[in-house]
Amino acid sequence: MSAFFSYLVHGVAVGCGFALIASGLIIIYRVTRVVNLAQGMFAVLAGLTAASLLDAGLPHGLAELSATLTAAAAGVLLGLVAIGKRGTSPEASLIVSLGVGIFGYALEILIWGDQPRSFAGFSGLVAIAGLELPKQYLLIVAVTVVVFGALEVFFEHTYLGKALTACASNPGAARLVGIDVTRMGLVGFALGGALGGIAGVALTPLTPVSYDSDMPLFVNGFAAAILAGLRQPMLALAGGIALGVAEAMVAGYAKPSYQSSLALLLAITILVAQAARRSNLRAAEQ
Amino acid sequence: MIDVDDVVVRYGTALALDRVSLKVAAGEMVALIGANGAGKSTLLKALSGVVPTASGSISIRGCFAHVPEGRQLFPDLSVDDNLRLGAFRAANRDTQWIYELMPELDRVRKRRADSLSGGQQQMVAIGRGLMARPDVIAIDEMSLGLAPKIVQSLARQLSLLNRERGLGVLLVEQSARLALSLCGKAYVLETGRVVAEGPSRELVNSHFVVSAYLGSPLEERA
Numbered sequence: 001m002s003a004f005f006s007y008l009v010h011g012v013a014v015g016c017g018f019a020l021i022a023s024g025l026i027i028i029y030r031v032t033r034v035v036n037l038a039q040g041m042f043a044v045l046a047g048l049t050a051a052s053l054l055d056a057g058l059p060h061g062l063a064e065l066s067a068t069l070t071a072a073a074a075g076v077l078l079g080l081v082a083i084g085k086r087g088t089s090p091e092a093s094l095i096v097s098l099g100v101g102i103f104g105y106a107l108e109i110l111i112w113g114d115q116p117r118s119f120a121g122f123s124g125l126v127a128i129a130g131l132e133l134p135k136q137y138l139l140i141v142a143v144t145v146v147v148f149g150a151l152e153v154f155f156e157h158t159y160l161g162k163a164l165t166a167c168a169s170n171p172g173a174a175r176l177v178g179i180d181v182t183r184m185g186l187v188g189f190a191l192g193g194a195l196g197g198i199a200g201v202a203l204t205p206l207t208p209v210s211y212d213s214d215m216p217l218f219v220n221g222f223a224a225a226i227l228a229g230l231r232q233p234m235l236a237l238a239g240g241i242a243l244g245v246a247e248a249m250v251a252g253y254a255k256p257s258y259q260s261s262l263a264l265l266l267a268i269t270i271l272v273a274q275a276a277r278r279s280n281l282r283a284a285e286q
Numbered sequence: 287m288i289d290v291d292d293v294v295v296r297y298g299t300a301l302a303l304d305r306v307s308l309k310v311a312a313g314e315m316v317a318l319i320g321a322n323g324a325g326k327s328t329l330l331k332a333l334s335g336v337v338p339t340a341s342g343s344i345s346i347r348g349c350f351a352h353v354p355e356g357r358q359l360f361p362d363l364s365v366d367d368n369l370r371l372g373a374f375r376a377a378n379r380d381t382q383w384i385y386e387l388m389p390e391l392d393r394v395r396k397r398r399a400d401s402l403s404g405g406q407q408q409m410v411a412i413g414r415g416l417m418a419r420p421d422v423i424a425i426d427e428m429s430l431g432l433a434p435k436i437v438q439s440l441a442r443q444l445s446l447l448n449r450e451r452g453l454g455v456l457l458v459e460q461s462a463r464l465a466l467s468l469c470g471k472a473y474v475l476e477t478g479r480v481v482a483e484g485p486s487r488e489l490v491n492s493h494f495v496v497s498a499y500l501g502s503p504l505e506e507r508a
Contacts, residue, residue, distance in 0.1 A: 162367050163374065166360045176334055177414065178375040181381035 005057020005131070007252040010206075011120070013137035016144035017043075017203040018263075022228065022236035023151060024195035029230045031170040031188030032083055033090040038101035039221055040214030042196025046071040047204035047213075048108060051117040056076025068197035073105075086128020086182060099173060101214060104224055108211035116213075121205030140202045151233050163186060177181060220247075223267040224275075238285040287312045287331065287422050287454050288350070293342035295325075295332050295478075302328040304478040305342065310422055312348075313452040315444075317465035317486065319499060320475035326458045327355050328425050329475070331340030333456075348421030348454075355426040355458075357411040361400035365391055368399050368410050384413040387443060405436035412440065416447070422454030429461045437461075441468050462499035466490050474499070 021039055028036045050067035059068065078100050082093040100203055124136035155161040167174045167184040174181050199217070207213075222248065228235030243266065247259035288310040295303040298442040301327045310316045320326050331337040332373060332440035333495065334352045351372070360368050366381055369391075373379040385392040388409045394402060415423050420439040425444075429437040440463060441464065466472055474482040474495060480495060489495045 057399070140491070159370070159379070162363060162371060165363060166371050167366075169362050170358055173354065173360060174371075175336065176352050176354060177372050177418070179371070228398045 003252060005018045005250040009133060009137055011248030012241055014203065014225075014248065015241035016140050016155045016207075016208065016237075017199045017240075018217075018220040018224050018244055019237040019240025020144060020147065020195050020199035020202065021217055023148065023233040024192035024199075025221055025225040026228065026236055027151075027164075027195065028188050028192040029225075031164050032079075032093065033168070034082060034093040034097065034185075035090075035222075035230075036078070036192060037094060037098040037218065038078055038214070039192065040102060040216070041101050041104040042071040042074060042193045042217035043200030043203065043217050044108065044209050044211065044214045045074055045104070046197035046200030047209040048117055050114070051119045051202045051203060052118045064075055064201040067201050068194055071197025071200065072190045072194035075189040075191070076186055078193070079189030081248035082189070083185045093143035094134040098278050100162075104214070105211050107134065108114075114211060114213070116210040118204055136205055140206075142159060143202060147195070148233060148237050155233075156176030160187070162207035181183070184213050195214070209228040218261075219260075219267060220244075223263040223270070226270050227266060237249075278286050287314075288456065288466050289343075289345040290329070290333070291345075293344060293464055293484075294340040296326050297342045302337075302478055305331065306475070306478070306480055307342075308480070308483075310454050310456050310474055313454055314471065315448050315455040315457065315469040317462075317469035317472040318458045318475060319460070319462045319465050321473060322460065323476040323477075324475040326475055327426055328478075329400050330354070330456075333424060333435060347403060348420070349418055351415035351418045351420035351423045352427070353411045353415040353425040355418075355430070357407045357472075359399040359407055359410055359414070361398065363399060364394045364396050365399060365402070365406075369413050369417050371432045372414030373419070376418055380418070381413075381417065383454075384416060386433060387467075388413055388446070403430050405433065405440075408432060408436070408440060414419070416453075422456065424456040424458065426458045427460065428457065429459060429464055434490065437464060441477055443446065444468065444480065458507070462495065466495075466500075 007175055021043060024042065025039050045066040050063050051071045053063035053066055054060070080099060081100055082096040122139050124135050125132040125137055155165060161269060163179050164184055164187060166180045167179060171181045204232060220243060224236045224240035227239035243263055247262050250262055252261040288307040290306060292305045293303055294305060306329060317325050318329065328337060330352055333337050333346065333350065357361045360371065369384055370379045385395065390406065391409055391413060392408055394406060399407065402410065412425065428440055444455055445468065448455055455469070457465050457469055466489060469486055470482065472486045472489050473480050482489060482492065490500065
């Protein structure tokens, strides 16, 4: 396999992980208007939990599922703290999520120490159309496709999905029709936690995680999420993959240390462009 | 069905409702009229539990639905989704009866709510309220920003629901003409207090109501 193709495949797989983190951010934001700064924590928590469970002898599949459910439960707990009190503003909840993320550091060091941990994913290669592709990469892509397909069906074709969208678009009206907006917000946080968890168990075999891996994961997920306007998971999928591939190319052809700056640069560029666009719109309205 | 007794609502130090009492019996159509800032919407919010009461009591027997001012739809969902979400607490989420009641909505059922005209949006808002199968529905400023023809059509539909299904209606309106011609009983609210109440046919002949809200007697307009 050529170097270019190798970087490409690696980038797509890692980008799928970024997209999963981004989709969790988007769902929490869509339902609660909260930018969850602890989104990377879910991935780290799931990655470390899966590594421990596998070490303890749990089989693959069950360990990853348990780790994902743990991340979902962490999402509910974070949601309770961040939005549980009625009337908490999204800005206050954002700060709460940052605080919980930092608290998560302490908890993770207490349980797992400060050294990176990983676990073996699928080993070996699969030959497709004359190309030999790592099985773990294909698994990540397949899981991502299934998850995003399920999200699309959930939000577009289920009553609960519509109710979650209603909470995001008009919380006051949602309350009037009897929807418990706080409970729906907790469902959003649980989904966000699970999506972060899936990203964590998918990426940990590729890149070992430690307590402080959450911030690079968050920055990459956030860049993909704002590329999608914090609204469209499918756009975040494209954004995450593009970012993953771009970072893999930069790491491969330039310096690996540059790749983490790419997401930050992209995020800042998008935020500045959006702020400028909003400012222009306001000026035009006046 | 709705029994509001001596209710006081405050926004900080401001008194929004001052010992307001109001009754809506089963199958009754009641109007609540008053100028901007009189406290009409606050009373509906208190009925829905959106704003807390400082004192007094509110008792609602049966299912209550609130159609808020400004329609307050879910803009990025379709008409059909908006209607179905109105039945969030109800067992039956079939929207067909709403389309039979408001055929104009049938042809736009797949369209996003924010792409509709004002009249269509008001129909969706009322339809969403009706989807809860309420015993009484409170509608805030039904006529606001709508053409007279559309308002007449909505009024006819409400009267029909009242006659045929026994739906109780609390109609909150700035348009006193519409409210008094549609409802059998009315309350007049000014700066948070009920200043007049009684059968609509008596209020339309009251000098106070004519001079403050109608400008000319109702019969003259017809």
